[in-house]
Amino acid sequence: MIQETARQFSQSVLAPRAAQLDREAHRALLTDNLRQLAELGFMGLTIDEQYGGTHADAVAFSLALTELGRGCASTAVTVSVTNMVAEVIQAVGSEAQKQQCLPPLCSGEWLAGSFCLSESGAGSDPASMTTRADRDGDHWVLNGCKQWITSAEYAGIFVVWAVTDPQADKGKGISCFLVPADTPGLIIGPAEDKMGQKASATNEVRFEHCRIPADALLGPIHQGYKIAVTELAGGRIGIGSMALGIALAALDTARDYVKERVQFGRPLADKQGLQWMLAERYTEMEAARLLLLQAATLKAAGRPFGCEASMAKWMATEKGNRACYDALQLMGGNGYVRDFPLERYARDIRVTSIYEGTSEIQKLIIARHLLY
Known part of the structure; x- marks a missing residue:
């Protein structure tokens, strides 16, 4: 049923709009696609129903993404990354974090979620990241720059990786954080002028003395690299x-x-x-x-x-x-x-x-x- 719904939506809505999205990077059309997909349950395919998700499995996710990819890659990649963000929150987040973040991701209140791992000098080697998160009382302070971040312009929540123990062995002192889009100090750069998937915004995301509460830590301290790999x-x-x-x-x-x-x-x-x-x-x-x-x-x-x-x-x-x-x-x-x-x-x-x-x-x- 999920595959057939995705196929019908892809054929009737995504495919007829894809050329215009590609030529104009038409943001309004893309966001309309995302809202409709959220209404159909595609923005939280593997998320539990209690958080507003569809409670399907990875097989349904794969079948759905194939059908959406047939119609519009810009839309499909946004769906894929948003589902990945929701999954990591469900997998390692606290109950309060799940209640805060998953319903707006699944419902389309937040059009997308962003996965902030890569940096200009740490793409295939994310363990070499330089973004820092320093503890300051009951807050963390983020400083650094993430690169090639999908859907940053639309995201309601960012899952951000940063070094929390610079003295640890490579990859061992990295932690993961939840940063809402409206947090002061989170700065989204202009969209990259890309070869393809043009309507899917890809941006630089900077953190300049970005203060987040201590409970923004996602998962165990210093275990962020393991979370990212998984x-x-x-x-x-x-x-x-x-x-x-x-x-x-x-x-x-x-x-x-x-x-x-x-x-x-x-x-x-x-x-x-x-x-x-x-x-x-x-x-x-x-x-x-x-x-x-x-x-x-x-x-x-x-x-x-x-x-x-x-x-x-x-x-x-x-x-x-x-x-x-x-x-x-x-x-x-x-x-x-x-x-x-x-x-x-x-x-x-x-x-x-x-x-x-x-x-x-x-x-x-x-x-x-x-x-x-």
């Missing part, structure tokens, strides 16, 4: 699922095109070389789908899933990029112009092999699982 694994299922949706949309568009386009007196679909391109790419995306569902099933069962999530993300995003590239090639010059959506799909999918852990980082995770 939650990123779940986020990889979301991003991989979205990439699968983008790739399938591209392949479907190219498949329909080659059935109609005539060259040398015959439809392009009659050419064996082009048939093989489609056969290979669709097979790879079906393999990606199964890897994603395997990781999601393990997560839903409460079993370790980190390696499987990395395998799934690597397959879905790398092969998804290839699928979009080949789909564009199948459409020739028409694939390169904005009259058709292929060039947008190719731009939108490119970043999926970068954020939530690059493809290279996924291979390191997989290799460590195999070898150590």
Whole structure:
């Protein structure tokens, strides 16, 4: 039911708006998409009903993100990250923090949540972050700068990682905090001018003597790095699922095109070389789908899933990029112009092999699982 609802919404609302969102970075359209998705229960898919969530599982989350990715990547990534923020609050937050943050995230009162981990010098290596949180009586004072933060302009709450023990070994002295958007000292920079997913705001977030109460600490003190690693694994299922949706949309568009386009007196679909391109790419995306569902099933069962999530993300995003590239090639010059959506799909999918852990980082995770 969740998959079908996502499919119908994606086809009827997201897809018709996607080109305008891409060309104009149309904020009003995006926020309307998010409000409607919140009403349908997609902003807290795995969150308990007592907090306003849908109380579904990781499999439903993956299926939903694939359908939303087919329609609009800018909207889908906002849904994915907001769900990740809600999950981390539910997983390690106090009851008071859950009551404060989860209902407005799930209901759409807060349009989004933001995950503030990366810094300009600490992307693939978040343990090298320099943002500090210093205790000052019954408050913490945050100072530092986070980079490439999805949905910062729309977020009602920020989950922020900062160093709380600078003398600890690398990665051991990091803690996690909840920072509401209206907190003095939290400054959101201009949106980045990106290659794709243009309507999804990506911003620098600065903390300048940002004072938050002591009870803003999320989870145990100095355990923030462990929290981040755990939650990123779940986020990889979301991003991989979205990439699968983008790739399938591209392949479907190219498949329909080659059935109609005539060259040398015959439809392009009659050419064996082009048939093989489609056969290979669709097979790879079906393999990606199964890897994603395997990781999601393990997560839903409460079993370790980190390696499987990395395998799934690597397959879905790398092969998804290839699928979009080949789909564009199948459409020739028409694939390169904005009259058709292929060039947008190719731009939108490119970043999926970068954020939530690059493809290279996924291979390191997989290799460590195999070898150590």
